[in-house]
Amino acid sequence: MLFEYSKLQALLICAPVTMAAATIRIDAGLNGLAFTPDSTKANVGDVLEFHFHPISHSVVMGDKNHPCVPAASGGFFSGFMPVSSGEGANVFQVTVNSTDPIFFYCAQTVGSHCQSGMVGVINPASDQDLAAYKNAAKSAAESTHPGTVFGGKVLAAGAGASSSSAAKPSTTAFSGSGGGGAYGSSGSAGNSLQVSAALILSCVMGAASFLTK
Template identity: 50%
Template sequence: MSPLTNTIVLAIAGLATQASASTIKVAVGKSGLTFAPDTVTASAGDVLEFHFYAKNHSVVMGDWTDACVPAKTGGFYSGFFPTAANTSNAEVFSVTINDTTPIAFYCSQNTGSHCKNGMVGVVNPSGENTLEAYQAKAKSVSSAESPATVFGGVVSAAPAASSTGTETGASSTASSTSSSSASASTKPNGAASLGVSSVTGMVAIVGAAALFVY
C-alpha cells in the first residue's frame, strides 16, 4: 500500500468513527447536587455534553487518589455557569472522550460543599475506580479545587430544545479528556466543530482522491 493510499484509508476510517460517535448529555444540578446521569459508559470519540442548571455549578475532571482535586495530567474544567432558577444555561460544555480509561469528575462549587456532598460523576467505572469509591473519598475533604482557567473542552451555545439523554450521530469535536489536554482551536478552549454535512463532503473528496492512487 502506497503512502497516499494509507493516508486515504486512515482518513476515511477516522471520519467514519466520528460520524458514528454519540453525544451523551449530562444535566448538572438539575435535581439538586447531582449529575444526571452520574455514571456514564462512553466509547472513544463520544462527547460528554454538560448542561448547567441553577444555581452556579462547574465540572472538573478529578484525580482518583485525591477527591475533589483536579486530575494531575490532562483533564478538563468548564468554569462556572451562573444560572437562574427553573432554567438551563444558554451554553454547554462539551468534552470528547479519547479512550475508555475510567474518569472521575466533580463540581468545584464550595458554597454548599458540592463535591463533598456527593456531586460527582464517573465515566467508564472499573475495578476500584467507581462512583461509590469517589464519593466516599469526597466526604472527607474540606474544600474542592478549581483549575485557574477553562480548558479541555468547548463552551458553545446549547442545542435548541435539548433534553438530557444520549444522541447518536456526528458530534462537535471537543478536546479532550483522559490523559491529554485541549488542543488549539478556532473556538476558545477547544476544537472546531465538524458536522454531518462536513463529514459527507470530506468522504466524497477523499473517495475522489482515491481514484488517482494507481
C-alpha cells in the same frame, strides 16, 4: 455466485468504521447536588455535553485518588455557570480521547458540592468506582479548581453536535485514573477524525484492490 458473494463481503468489511460519534448529555444540578447521569460509558470520539441548572455549578476533571482536587495533568474545567432558573444558555463540551476511567466533580464551594456528592465518572472500571470516589469526597478538606476554562468548549446550547444519544448507564473505562492524559489539548477531536479517515481510506483501497482481481 461465490465470487459475487465475496465481493459483497469485501464491501461490508468497511461498514463499522463509518459509525458516527455520539453526543452524551450530562446535566449538572438538574436533580439537586448531582450530575445526571453520574456514571456512563463513552467511546473515543464521543462528545460529553454538560448542561447546567440553578444556581451555579461547574465541572472539573478530578484526581481519582484525591477527590475534589483537579487532575494532576491535562483534564478540563468548564468554569462556573450561574443560572437563575431553568437551564443555562451555555453548555460545555469535551471530546473523549481515551476509554480509561475519568472522574469529575463540581467545584462550587458554597454548599460544598463535591463533598456533598456532586461527582461522577466516565467509563468506570468497576461498579464500585463511583461509590468509592463519592465516599472519599465526603472527607475532602477542600474543593479546588483550575484558574481558567480549558480542555473543552463553551457553546450556546443547541449549537454543538446535532446527534444526541441517551447516556448509557454505568459500568466500565479519560486517561489513566484521572491523570489527565491528552485532555486539555484542543486537537483531540481532530485527531480522532483523522484516524477514522485513515481507516476508511485504507479499507476502501483494500476492497477496491480485491474487487479488481
